Amino acid sequence: MSTPAPNASDFLRAFTGDAGQLLPQKDAPILAQTTSPNRELYLDNYLAKMADYENAYQEDVYLERHRYPVLISTFKRLDRVQNLVGHGNFNVVSFDEMLKYGKRYSSVGEFTQVEKDFLEELFFANARQYGFLGDKVITEISAPIPERDRRKVGRTGHFLYRGKSETLYDKLQKDVGSNIVLTSGIRSVVKQSHLFLAKTIQSKGNLSKASRSLAPPGHSYHGIGDFDVGKVGFGRKNFTEAFATTDEYKRLVDLGYVDIRYPRDNMFGVRYEPWHIKVV
Ligand SMILES: [Zn+2]
Secondary structure, eight states, X not given: OEEOXXXXXXXXXXXXXXXXXXXXXXXXXXXXXXXXXTHHHHHHXXXXXXHTTTSOOTTOOEEOGGGHHHHHHHHHHHHHHHHHHOHHHHTTOOHHHHHHHHHHOTTTOOOOHHHHHHHHHHHHSOGGGGTOOSOOOXXXXXXXXXXXXXXXXXXXTEEEETTHHHHHHHHHHHHHOTTEEEEEOOOOHHHXXXXXXXXXXXXXXXXXXXXXXXXXXXXXXXXXXXXXXXXXXXXXXGGSGGGGGSHHHHHHHHTSSOOEEEOTTOSSSOOOEEEEEOOO
């Protein structure tokens, strides 16, 4: 679906072992310890890039131009599913349910074969080719999120998995106070695809840039338990580094039991996300 830009080699070389083979995905985050001769160059470039994630870089990978129409039409159809079921419920819509809504509701319209193929291709693509180094955490595109496994969190429009996620959320809310609130919980493959396509459109087809601030479909820990929190009334700033300057964030960190999934200088190919709580 995408073609690497020429001269992507410095970036990619750093991901290869001595024999030039790609390192197993799970080893990527410990590249800081690699003995590759490109190590320092790579690390400097990498850290600068993550700090300035909104920029485009020479080695960035783009969606081919001729696929833009399907990018747009798929995004718009997903948008119509979201309008149909509501923003809250859209978080937990499965792939099969999405297709069903398309078939049943003329306000959505049936997903075309090309759109279905596009979503599948995106889901099954190796995200490392964009520079995203996190794990694939969902392997089944049509994995459902059963009602019994989730809880709708009042007044947030978001869901949490029962068990570890809801227990951690309840505890940290009790300890920090009700000024901290869930800003994004469970995200199905469909929801993550919608977000990723929106980012890709915003990035003018730059899949690498999109994946620096949003995990590609199948790679988001929101699919299996992580969640985002923010300060009540802080709006969109909750998804910026400004969140780390709030008292709520400081109290969160001082609790000592909360882990941030993407700390500054993380090796997952993702920008700093002080709001994203690691659960799994
Ligand atoms: Zn998050």
